[in-house]
Amino acid sequence: MSGRETAARIADLRRRLDDASHRYHVLDDPDIPDAEYDAMLRELDELEAAHPEFADPNSPTQRVGFAASGRFEPVAHAVPMLSLANAFTDEEVADFVARIEKETGDAAPRFSAEPKLDGLAISLRYEGGAFVRGATRGDGATGEDVSANLRTIKSIPLKLRGAAPEVLEVRGEVYMPRAGFEQYNARARELGDKPLANPRNGAAGSLRQLDSRITAQRPLAFYAYALGEVSGALPATHSEVLRWLRGLGFAVSPLVDVVEGTDGLLAYYRNVGAQRDELPYDIDGVVYKLDRFDQQRAMGFVSRAPRWAIAHKFPAQEAATTVESIEVNVGRTGAVTPWVLMAPVHVGGVNVTRATLHNADQVARLDVRKGDTIIVRRAGDVIPEVVRVIGERRPLDASGQPLHAPYQLPTHCPDCGSAVEREAGEVVARCTGGLVCPAQRKQALIHFASRRAIDIEGLGERFVDALVEFGYVHGIADLYRLTVEDLVEMKQRSDEAAGVVPETVKAGKVATRWAENLVAAIDASRSTTLERLLFALGIRDVGESTAKVLARHFGALAPLMAADEEALKDVPDVGPVVAARIAHFFAEPHNREAIAALQAAGMHWSEGAPQRAADGPLAGKTVVLTGGLAAMSRDEAGARLEALGAKVSGSVSRKTSLVVAGEAAGSKLAKARELGLEIWDEAALLAFLAAYA
Ligand code: JCF
DSSP, X not given: OOHHHHHHHHHHHHHHHHHHHHHHHTSSOOOSOHHHHHHHHHHHHHHHHHOGGGOOTTSGGGGGOOSOOSSOOEEEOSSOOOOOOEEOSHHHHHHXXXXXXXXXXXXXXXXXXXXXXXXXXXXXXXXXXXXXXXXEOTTSSEEEBOHHHHTTOTTSOSBOOSSOOSEEEEEEEEEOOHHHHHHHHHHHHHHTOOOOSSHHHHHHHHHTOSSHHHHHHXXXXXXXXXEEEEOSOOOSBHXXXXXXXXXXXXXXXXXXXXEEHHHHHHHHHHHHHHHGGGSSSOEEEXXXXXXXXXXXXXXXXXXXXXXXXXXXEOOOSEEEEEEEEEEEEEOTTOEEEEEEEEEEEEETTEEEEEEEOOSHHHHHHHTXXXXXXXXXXXXXXXXXXXXXXXXXXXXXXTTSSBSSOOOOOXXXXXXXXXXXXXXXXXXXXXXXXXXGOHHHHHHHHHHHHSTTTTOOTTOOHHHHHHHHHTXXXXXXXXXXXXXXXXXXXXXXXXXXXXXXXOOOHHHHHHHHHHHHHHHHHHHHTTEEEHHHHHHHTTOTTOOHHHHHHHHHHHSSHHHHHHOOXXXXXXXXXXXXXXXXXXXXXXXXXXXXXXXXXXXXXXXXXXXXXXXXXXXXXXXTOEEEEESBOSSSOHHHHHHHHHHTTOEEEXXXXXXXXXXXXXXXXXXXXXXXXXXXXXXXXXXXXXXXXXXXX
C-alpha cells in the first residue's frame, strides 16, 4: 500500500468502527457482528503500529486505555458546572413553577424534564469536532483532567458526527448500569476482590483510576444533559439542544420530555418513579429545566444553582441504621430466613425496623453482627434488605476486638425446637419439625386434610387458620379430639374477631349443623390407607406416587419407619436425595410422636404384606412409557408397573419388552415400531392394571 492508500484505509476503518460503536453503545441498535468489529479493530491496530505517523488519540484503538500517567491535572471550566437546588415535596415543585410563572410573566412556561442519574458529572470538550479533554466537576470552577479514562467509555464520542461547532463543551453524567455493576461484583467476589458499594461509587472509583486500562474494564456509560462553552449560534430551547446533541453522536436519556404546569411536572415525576426499579441504571429523582433559554437568562442564578431548574428527588432507597438483634423467621415450608431488627429508619419513603438477610450465605458474606451500623435498601415495594456493613463503625471491646462474634444460624428451630438442617447444595436451611412446628402447622394441616391426602371434607384453609389461631389444634392428632362444642365455640370466636355479630337462634343452629358435619367428616377420615397417610404427612418430595410406591414396598408403616437410607434407596423411584429426606423425617422425634398421637387418637390405615415385585406379572420385563396419558401421570403409571415387577426405563432399545404409547408419542414410538417391539395404548395399559389391582 502507498502512504496515501494506507492513510485512506486507516481513515475508512476509523469511520466504520466509530459508526459501529455509535450504533452499538449510543443507539443500542448494532448493525455488524462483534467478530467483524474485532477484525476491523485488529487491522487498524496493525496499520497504526506499522505507521506511527498516523497516530491519533481519538482513534477507536485508543479506547483500551494505557498505563499510569502520575496524577490528574486541574482543569478550569470555562463555564462553571452548576449544581441543582432540590425539591422533596409536591409543594416545593408548585412553588418553583409559581415563581417562574410570576417572574417570566409566562402563564404556561414549558419545562424540559429528564431522569436524574446517580453517577458522576463530567464535562467533555471538543475542538474541530474532535475530543480534546474531559474533566470532573470538582468544585464547579475547577475539576480534574480524566481524559484518558473518559476515552475508554464507548458511549462518549471521540469524533462528532456531522457539522460541529469549532468549540463545544458537553456536560453529562457518567454512570455504571446496574447489570454491569452486578456482574462486576459477582466477579470481584469470585476473585476475592473488594466489591463496589453501589453503582455510583463504581462510576466515581472507575474514573479515579490512574491506569485507564482498569477503567476500560469497567462497565461505564454516559448521558449528555447540558452545554458548557460553545462557539456559534445555539438553538432557542434546552429540548432542541438535547435533540441536536443526539445528532452529534451523544446518548441522551430516552425518557426526556417537555411538560407544562405543576400537574404536568408531577405527572412526569410519578411516571418516571413508577419505572424506577425497572430502569437499567439508578436514578435519584427527575430534573425540570425551564425550556426557553431567554427565560432561563431572565431567571438567573442564586449562588451556584440556577433558578430556572430544580431536581425533584425520590425518597432515598438506602439509609444507615444500627442492628439491635438478628432473628430468624420460619416460613410455611420450614425455610429459616434470618433478618435484622434495626433502630427505626426512614428509607424508600417509609419507616422500617426489619430488613431481610435472605439466607445463611448472605449472613456470612455480609458478616452482619449485633450493634453493627448497616446500610439498608428498600426499592419499590420489595422487602427492605441489608446491603452492607460499615466496618469502621463496628463496636469493639476494651482490647479492640469486635464486641460480638460472627452470627450463626440457630441449630434448632425457635418455634418448635426441631433441628434446623441445610442440605448440601441448598441455599436455604430448613426446620425439620414438619408437622409439629407451629410455623409450618397450618400449611401441614391444610395439606393433611386435603382431598388427595386424608380428605376431610369441609376443613379448608379458613377453618384451619382459626383452629390454629385460637389454639384448638396444635398437632394433626388434635383434629381427632375436636368436639361439636369446640367447633361451635371456635366459630363464634372467629366470627367475633372478624366483626361478625348475628347472634340469632337460627345462626346458632346453622353453626351447630356445620360443626356436626365437620366432626362426622373428621371421624370418617380415621380410617384411611397407608399410601394416603404417607402422602398426608407432608414429607418433602414425597408426592402421591412416591407414597404409593413406599406403601407397596414396605406394606406397613413400622418397617418403613425403621428403614435406613440404604434400604430406602432400594425402593423403585426413590433416589438418594428422597431416601435421605424420608429417613430424616422419621428420625425426627417430633414426627414420630405426631404419628403415635394419630394412632392413639384412633386413626388406622390398611396395612398388608409388602407386594413382592419380583414375583409380579411383569417381573423381568423392561417397560418404556412415552406420550401423555389421560387417566394418570406417567410417574404414577410407572410406579404401578414397577409394583407389578417391571423395570421402567426412559429409552427404547432392543432390550425393551414393552412400550406404552400415550397421546402424541413421538420418536420413542417410532423406534419401537422400527424394532418390532410390543406396543400398548392407554386402554391396554388400564385394562392390565385393572386386572392386577
Ligand atoms: O442526571 C443528573 N444527575 C443531572 C445533573 C442532570 C441534569 O440535567 C443536570 C445536573 C446537574 C446540573 N443539570 C444541571 C444544570
